[in-house]
Amino acid sequence: MLKPDYTAAFQRDIKKLKRKHTDLRPLKEVIRHSKEVLRRRHRAHTLTGDLNGVLECHIGNAGDWLLLWIRDDGTAMFMRTGSHDELFGQIAGLHPALNQPTAI
Numbered sequence: 001m002l003k004p005d006y007t008a009a010f011q012r013d014i015k016k017l018k019r020k021h022t023d024l025r026p027l028k029e030v031i032r033h034s035k036e037v038l039r040r041r042h043r044a045h046t047l048t049g050d051l052n053g054v055l056e057c058h059i060g061n062a063g064d065w066l067l068l069w070i071r072d073d074g075t076a077m078f079m080r081t082g083s084h085d086e087l088f089g090q091i092a093g094l095h096p097a098l099n100q101p102t103a104i
Contacts, residue, residue, distance in 0.1 A: 002076040004031055013081045026060030027081060030067055054079065 017024060044057035051068075059065040059081070066087055068079045080087050 002071060003074060005075050005077045007077065007079050009080055010078045013086075017081070026065075027067065030057060030059055031076075031078065 014024070017027075044055060046052075047054045047056055047068075053070060055069050055071070057067050059067055064083045065081070066084065067081045068087060070077050070079065
């Protein structure tokens, strides 16, 4: 089992969800699942392009609630959680999933 770790951006996303009174149980369940269960039940897949190597899956039955993470040396680094717009939208040339400038 991978050891979970969290970025500062992920922790900010969690605070935002808590302010909206979002039930975080589906997210906690996904974090605990194995890779096979994630692929089968949550449509986990690897992203391409600017986010090459980052994994994405859908949370519960919420439709547009996603989780982004990377695997590294036995650790699952959870990067972001939110909707497609929140994670992949372009705001002033910044890619919110990585909090780094992107090439336009």
